[in-house]
Amino acid sequence: MFDVAVVGGGPSGSMCATVLSEKGYRVALFEEHQSPGFPMQCGGLISEDCLKILKKYVDADKFLLNRIDGAYFFSPSGKHVKLKGKSKAVVIDRKIVDLELFKLAASTSKTFVKKRVRSVSFDEKFVIDAGEKFESSYIIGADGPHSVVAKCLSFNRPEFLSAIQVECEFESLDEGYVELYFGYSDCMFAYSIPCGDGFSRIGVVSKNNAIFWLKKLLREHPSVSKRVEFEKNCELNCGTIPFGLIDFVKGKALLIGDSAGMVKPYTGGGMYYLSVAVELLAKHFPNLEEFKRKYLNSLRVEYEVGKRIFRLYGELSKEDYDYLVKIAEKIDFSSFHMDKPSSILNAIPHALNLLKRPSLTLKIVKCLLS
Ligand SMILES: Cc1cc2nc3c(=O)[nH]c(=O)nc-3n(C[C@H](O)[C@H](O)[C@H](O)COP(=O)(O)OP(=O)(O)OC[C@H]3O[C@@H](n4cnc5c(N)ncnc54)[C@H](O)[C@@H]3O)c2cc1C
Numbered sequence: 463m464f465d466v467a468v469v470g471g472g473p474s475g476s477m478c479a480t481v482l483s484e485k486g487y488r489v490a491l492f493e494e495h496q497s498p499g500f501p502m503q504c505g506g507l508i509s510e511d512c513l514k515i516l517k518k519y520v521d522a523d524k525f526l527l528n529r530i531d532g533a534y535f536f537s538p539s540g541k542h543v544k545l546k547g548k549s550k551a552v553v554i555d556r557k558i559v560d561l562e563l564f565k566l567a568a569s570t571s572k573t574f575v576k577k578r579v580r581s582v583s584f585d586e587k588f589v590i591d592a593g594e595k596f597e598s599s600y601i602i603g604a605d606g607p608h609s610v611v612a613k614c615l616s617f618n619r620p621e622f623l624s625a626i627q628v629e630c631e632f633e634s635l636d637e638g639y640v641e642l643y644f645g646y647s648d649c650m651f652a653y654s655i656p657c658g659d660g661f662s663r664i665g666v667v668s669k670n671n672a673i674f675w676l677k678k679l680l681r682e683h684p685s686v687s688k689r690v691e692f693e694k695n696c697e698l699n700c701g702t703i704p705f706g707l708i709d710f711v712k713g714k715a716l717l718i719g720d721s722a723g724m725v726k727p728y729t730g731g732g733m734y735y736l737s738v739a740v741e742l743l744a745k746h747f748p749n750l751e752e753f754k755r756k757y758l759n760s761l762r763v764e765y766e767v768g769k770r771i772f773r774l775y776g777e778l779s780k781e782d783y784d785y786l787v788k789i790a791e792k793i794d795f796s797s798f799h800m801d802k803p804s805s806i807l808n809a810i811p812h813a814l815n816l817l818k819r820p821s822l823t824l825k826i827v828k829c830l831l832s
Contacts, residue, residue, distance in 0.1 A: 463587070463597045463598065463599075464488045464489060464490040464572070464596065464597070464598040464599075465482075465487040465488045465489065465598065465599050465600060466478075466479075466482050466487050466488070466489045466490070466598055466599070466600045466601070466602060467489075467490045467492065467588060467590050467596060467598035467600070467601045467602070468482075468489060468490065468491045468492070468571075468601075468602045468604055469492050469579045469582070469590070469601070469602065469603050469604060469605045469609075469610065469611050470492070470493065470603070470604035470605035470606060470609075470719075470721070471491055471492070471493030471495075471498040471560075471564045471567070471573070471575070471604075472498055472560060472604060472606060472719065472720075473559065473560060473563055473719065473733065473736060473737075474604035474718045474719025474720070474721075474724075474736045474739070474740065475491060475493070475498075475567075475602070475604030475605070475718075475719075476491070476498070476560070476563035476564045476566065476567040477519060477563060477567075477736075477737070477740040478602050478604055478718060478740055478743060479491040479567040479570070479571040479573070480519065480563070480566050480567045480570055480571070481740060481743065481744035482571075482743075482744070482747060483567075483570040483571040484570060485744070485747065487747075488571075488572070489570075489571035489572065490571065490572045490573075490574065490590075490596060490598065491567050491568075491571050491572070491573045491574065492573075492574045492577045492578075492579050492590070492592055493564070493573065493574070493575050493576075493577065494576065494577065494578035494579070495575070495576065496575055496576055497561060497564070497575065498560045498561065498563075498564045500557065501699055502556050502557050502699055503556075503625070503627075503699050503700070503701030504556040504699075504733075505553075505627060505653065505655045505663045505665055505731075506527065506553045506554045506555065506556050506655065506657065506663065507530065507551055507552075507553055507640060507655050507731065508551060508552060508554060508731070508733045508734060509549060509550075509551050509552075509734055509799070509800050509801050510549065510550050510551065510552065511549070511734065511799075511801060512733050512734040512737055512801065513526075513552050513554075515734075515737040515738075515740075515741060516554075516559065516733075516737065519562070519563055519566055520558075520559060520562040520563060520566070521562075524558055524562060525554045525555045525556075525558040525559045525562070526552055526553075526554060526555075527552075527553045527554060527555055527657045527658050528552065528553040528637065528638075528656055528657055528658045529550065529551075529552050529553075529638060530547075530550065530551040530552060530553060530638060530639065530640055530655075530656075531546055531547060531550060531638045531639060532544065532545050532546040532547040532638075532639050532640075533545055533547065533639055533640045533641065533642055534635055534636075534639055534640070534641040534642070535642050535644070535786075535787055535790060536641060536642065536643045536644060536683075536685065536787070537644055537645065537780065537783035537784045537786070537787045538643075538644055538645025538646070538780045538783055538784075539645075539684070539780060539783075539784055540683070540684030540685050541784050541787045541788070542635075542641075542685070542787060543787045543788075543790045543791055544635075544636070544639065545790060545791070545795060547795075547798065547800065548795075548796050548797065548798065548799070549798070549799045549800060549801075551640075551800060553655055553656070553657045553658070555657075574592065577592040577593065578592060578593075579591065579592045579605065579610050579611070580592065580593075580610070581610065581614050582601060582610065582611050582614040582615060583614065584615065584713075584715070587599055588600070588601040588714070588715070599714060600714045600715070600716070600748065600750075601615075601714070601715045601716070602715075602716050602717075602718055603615075603617075603715070603716070603717040603718070603721045603722075604717075604718050604719050604721060605721055606702075606719070606720045606721055607620070607622060607702040607703070607704045607720045607721065608702065609717060609720075609721035611715070611717065611721065612717055612721055612722075615712060615715050617708060617709070617710070617712060617715075617717055618708040618709060619708065620704040620705055620706040620707070620708050620722075620723030621704070621705040621706055622702050622703065622704060622705065623649065623650070623667050623668065623669055623702070623703040623704075623705050623730065624667070624668055624669075624672040624700065624701070624702060624703070625665060625666065625667045625668070625672055625700065625701050625702070625703050625730060626665060626666055626668075626672040626673055626676050626698070626699070626700040627663050627664065627665030627666075627676075627698070627699045627700070628663070628664050628665070628676070628680075628696050628697065628698050628699075629657070629661060629662070629663045629664075629696070629697040629699075630661065630662070630664065630690065630691060630696040630697070631660055631661055631690075631691035632654060632656070632660070632661065632662035632664060632689055632690050632691065633660070633689040633690075634654065634656040634662055634689075636656075637656045637658070638656075639656070640653060640654065640655050640656070641653065641654045641686075643679060643683060643686065644775070644778075644783045645780060645783060646666060646675055646678060646679040646683060647666050647667055647668050647675050648668050648669050648670055648671070648675065649667065649668060649669040649772070649775065649776060650667040650668070650728075650729075650730065650772065650775055651667070651775065652664070652665065652666040652667075652675060652676070652679045652683075653665055653666075654686070664676075664679070664680070664686070664690065666679060667703055667730045672700065673700075702720075703720075703725060703730040703732075704720050704721075704722075704723040704724075704725055704732075705723065705725070705727055705772075706723050706727065706765075706769070707722060707723045707724060707765050708722055708723050710722035710723075710724075710754065711750045711751060711753070711754045713750075714748075714750065716743075716750055716753075718736060718739050718740070718743070719732060719736040719739070720732055720736075722739075724736050724739055726764070726768050726801070726803070727765060727768035727769045727771075727772045728767075728768040728769075728771035728772045728775075728803050729768075729800075731800075731801075734801045735761060735764075735801075738757070738760060738761060739757055742756045742757050742760070763804050764801070764802055764803055764804055766804075767803040767804040767806070767807065767830070768803045770829050770830050771803055771806070771829075771830070773829045774825065774826065774829040774830060777825045777828075777829055778822075778825065782819075782822050782825070785819060785822065786822075789813075789816050789817070792816055793809055793812060793813045793816065794809055794812055795809050797809070806830075807830065807831075810826070810830060810831065813826075814826065814827070
């Protein structure tokens with residue numbers, strides 16, 4: 463009998479297993495693959511705040527690939543603007559991060575690899591069927607967007623988006639800047655993240671057909687198509703991005719990370735929001751209701767504003783994007799933080815004063831402020 467069973471050895475699961483076993487709980491960690499982190503489903507772009515948390519677990523020299531100072535924003539027609547961020551970001555090697563986090567978890571908790579959890583039931587204690595049966599007092603579903611724990615224990619499910627990404631040779635405009643391409647996704651944007659040595663991760667998040675949008679980006683984008691070496695040394699990854707935080711605590715069961723929809727709704731990035739969850743869990747376990755309250759206190763507004771920005775992407779026309787790119791340099795984004803989309807609200811009053819297009823003003827006000 464374990465105190466806690468953690469299902470899934472990705473970053474959420476490994477970090478949870480580590481912090482809880484360090485607090486003296488008997489923890490079992492189940493991972494369905496021989497080793498987590500393969501295939502890699504991540505662009506590896508995280509903020510310096512997120513890096514700070516990861517560094518508590520793993521030496522950053524092992525996984526740091528590049529530093530990012532800002533972003534180029536491309537309108538659908540290819541017009542672009544370069545904006546330097548106040549908060550910085552880094553690009554990490556997720557394969558190494560996942561592996562190192564898992565090794566750390568294995569040093570303090572009982573880990574089971576190649577053990578797919580098939581079902582979970584509850585009758586005073588949790589019974590975990592992973593080929594053989596295990597029992598625990600608490601269970602944590604850290605088993606990604608298609609969580610078995612969530613299904614078996616009847617948690618609500620988030621919506622899903624799909625993402626596809628190639629890592630290939632690419633002539634970045636600046637190796638210290640990511641590039642975001644609007645108009646090349648049916649719901650969000652496409653991106654390239656320079657990971658050093660002339661390579662970038664170029665990807666798309668989509669509602670319905672990520673592969674269609676990626677092909678369009680690589681073949682037709684006025685700037686990307688001229689700079690990509692798609693045929694050479696290319697690695698292709700795809701995955702699911704959950705959209706929308708669900709109620710992630712039920713009695714002594716908890717979902718964390720992608721299984722709970724702990725992902726920024728306006729970018730699809732999940733590493734920071736799951737890391738914050740683990741930090742708070744470490745503080746409040748076994749009081750799961752308190753953990754939930756603290757998590758929502760710190761990030762509820764960010765989920766809400768993130769959803770509003772997501773909605774705005776779909777409202778803007780090609781002309782709106784062209785216009786925004788034209789005036790962006792005049793807007794003061796200095797307080798914007800990539801993990802805290804509510805920080806963009808500080809720039810809105812000034813931006814609205816600059817806008818000379820009533821229909822665009824209306825869309826921004828309707829989506830972000832009303
Ligand atoms: C293409 C793409 C690009 C992305 N880029 C970024 C980015 O740049 N920055 C960022 O912050 N985020 C990014 N994300 C999101 C980020 O990768 C996820 O938020 C993060 O991986 C979530 O971690 P997790 O531990 O919750 O889930 P996962 O990483 O999905 O880990 C779940 C683990 O559970 C295991 N598992 C699943 N089911 C079972 C089972 N039944 N039994 C046992 N084990 C099981 C899996 O094998 C896996 O190891 C990206 C996602 C995609 C798809």
